[in-house]
Amino acid sequence: xxxxxFAKLEKLMYISHLEVIKTLRRIFRRAELPVAxxxxxxxxxxxxxxxxLAVGLISQGEYFDLELTAEILPAELIKRLNxxxxxxxxxxxxxxxxxxxxxxxxxxxxxxxxxxxxxSNSPSLAEEKEMLADFMNSKEIMIIRxxxxxxxxxxxxxxxxxxxxxxSAGKWEFSVVTGSRGNVRPEExxxxxxxxxxxxxxxxxxxxxxxGVYVNTGKEFYPPYAEKIIGS
Numbered sequence: 001x002x003x004x005x006f007a008k009l010e011k012l013m014y015i016s017h018l019e020v021i022k023t024l025r026r027i028f029r030r031a032e033l034p035v036a037x038x039x040x041x042x043x044x045x046x047x048x049x050x051x052x053l054a055v056g057l058i059s060q061g062e063y064f065d066l067e068l069t070a071e072i073l074p075a076e077l078i079k080r081l082n083x084x085x086x087x088x089x090x091x092x093x094x095x096x097x098x099x100x101x102x103x104x105x106x107x108x109x110x111x112x113x114x115x116x117x118x119x120s121n122s123p124s125l126a127e128e129k130e131m132l133a134d135f136m137n138s139k140e141i142m143i144i145r146x147x148x149x150x151x152x153x154x155x156x157x158x159x160x161x162x163x164x165x166x167x168s169a170g171k172w173e174f175s176v177v178t179g180s181r182g183n184v185r186p187e188e189x190x191x192x193x194x195x196x197x198x199x200x201x202x203x204x205x206x207x208x209x210x211x212g213v214y215v216n217t218g219k220e221f222y223p224p225y226a227e228k229i230i231g232s
Contacts, residue, residue, distance in 0.1 A: 001067050002077060003095050003104075003225045007060045008053060009088035013205065017052035023089065024049070024064065030084035033077075036067035050104040050213055050224075051111070051178050054185065056205035061212025063104055063224055065097070095225040107224050110162060111178040112211040113186050117170050117193075118201040129166045131197055136164055143192050145185075157192055160184045162216060175221060178213060 008020065015023070025045055028035050037043040046067035053059050072080075074094035081091040123131065135141070141157040160182060163175040176184035190203040214221035215229050222229050 001065055001097050001099050001101070002072075002074065003063060003065050003097050003101075003230070004077070004081075004091060005093040005223070005225070006062050006064070007058075007090040007092060008062055009058050009090065010206075011088035012086065013056055013058050016055050017049070020053075021047070021049055023086070027081060027085050027089075028066070031080040033066075033072070033080065034068050034070040036069050048104055050108050051183075053210060057186070057208055057210055059210035059212070061092075061210070061223070063108070063213065065104055067099075071096070093225065095230065097225070097230050101230050104224055105179065107215050107229065108213045109177060109179045109181055110175055110214040110216040110221055111183070112173060112175045112214065112221070113189070114167065114171060114173050114209045114211050115186060115190065116207045117172065117190075118207075119170070120199045120201060122170075123199075125166065125169050128169065128172075131193075132164055132166050132172060135193060135196060136161070138196075141192050143188050143195075145188065157184060157188060161189075162221075173211070175214075175216075 012020075024047065028045060036046045038046055048065045050063040053062060074096060077094045078091045085091065138158060141161075142154055143157060144152050145155050146152050160177040161174060161184065162177070165173050167173050174184075174189055176189075178184070186208040187203050190200070190207075194200045194203075212223065215224055215226075217228070224230075
């Protein structure tokens with residue numbers, strides 16, 4: 001079994017999670033990988049992909065687990081994948097893992113987003129840090145979540161933000177819950193901030209990068225191939 005990190009960049013930002021999975025399967029075939037298949041009447045490649053990335057966003061750190069029937073050196077696997085992949089689907093790292101390692105869906109519970117803000121009146125870096133500190137010190141951060149085919153509901157973002165910091169002028173980073181425990185959408189963070197600070201200009205998906213998805217141990221965020229996580 002191999003755990004692979006990949007990036008989905010700007011030219012592919014509008015393809016869905018399902019389309020990404022279909023694209024990966026085509027890449028495996030083009031790379032002539034010795035993939036393992038499920039049993040039954042409709043066998044499928046044994047592939048498990050991490051938490052979905054919203055359509056319209058790019059990411060520097062997505063993951064999938066892939067079972068092969070023969071061993072390949074991780075560096076060779078990455079080379080073969082990149083050779084036949086679209087320009088903006090980049091394979092970054094592969095790690096061989098034991099078959100009994102916890103699945104990505106059970107491990108990955110944190111997404112880190114970097115959001116670039118534009119302002120009608122640009123604050124100083126010190127003022128941005130004060131804005132973020134004031135925002136994070138709020139007792140609650142309530143927003144209305146709009147849901148397709150379901151009624152809107154009110155949620156408290158405060159309970160879903162693990163950490164936040166100002167990286168540089170206009171560039172903020174948020175570590176938020178994702179996966180089976182729920183999720184936080186970048187546009188919801190932006191909307192909550194804009195409600196508090198009207199000088200923040202309107203949202204665009206191009207302002208957001210998902211830096212990656214991680215395992216939150218309560219003290220640190222680890223990639224799912226870290227030794228502490230896979231135990232090798």
